[in-house]
Amino acid sequence: MKLTAKRPVFIQDAWVLPGQPVPYNVPGFNYERAADKGQIEAEDGEDIFNPEPEAEDGAERADQGELESLRQQLAEAQRERDEIQSGLNTAQVDRDANQQRIDELVTERDALAAQLSEAQARPALPADALTRLIDIKGVGEKLAPVILDALTAAPQAG
Numbered sequence: 001m002k003l004t005a006k007r008p009v010f011i012q013d014a015w016v017l018p019g020q021p022v023p024y025n026v027p028g029f030n031y032e033r034a035a036d037k038g039q040i041e042a043e044d045g046e047d048i049f050n051p052e053p054e055a056e057d058g059a060e061r062a063d064q065g066e067l068e069s070l071r072q073q074l075a076e077a078q079r080e081r082d083e084i085q086s087g088l089n090t091a092q093v094d095r096d097a098n099q100q101r102i103d104e105l106v107t108e109r110d111a112l113a114a115q116l117s118e119a120q121a122r123p124a125l126p127a128d129a130l131t132r133l134i135d136i137k138g139v140g141e142k143l144a145p146v147i148l149d150a151l152t153a154a155p156q157a158g
Helices: 030-037 055-123 129-135 140-152
Strands: 003-005 009-011 015-018 040-042
Touching: 030 040, 129 140
Parallel strands: none
Antiparallel strands: 003 040, 009 015
């Protein structure tokens, strides 16, 4: 709508002189009242009315819609962050439990290695094996050392 001042009109912190165009959609300006006072007229002779506040509300609603969308995105990002944090906490607990189990297994391995070394250091037969062989009926003193040597000798590669 094209408006023209018929008499001086104060709008947007300035005076609009007669014959000059009057800006439309100025927030807070009452166009209907100014027309009733004869200060402004429509160039095409139409009735003058105040702009629909919906134009402002539409922009506000668009801003509200965008704000709501941003809030939803923020809430989703926070949920994702919480899920990631929960997963991280679970992973740290699992890592600590696994480290504890590893430490236990290392201790057990070291104990078994010590037992193995101790067993390998001991003779395969008891110290009194020769005496026991001699005491067996029919082995005798000459055959007992040969049997003992055969029992304690390292295996030969075939």
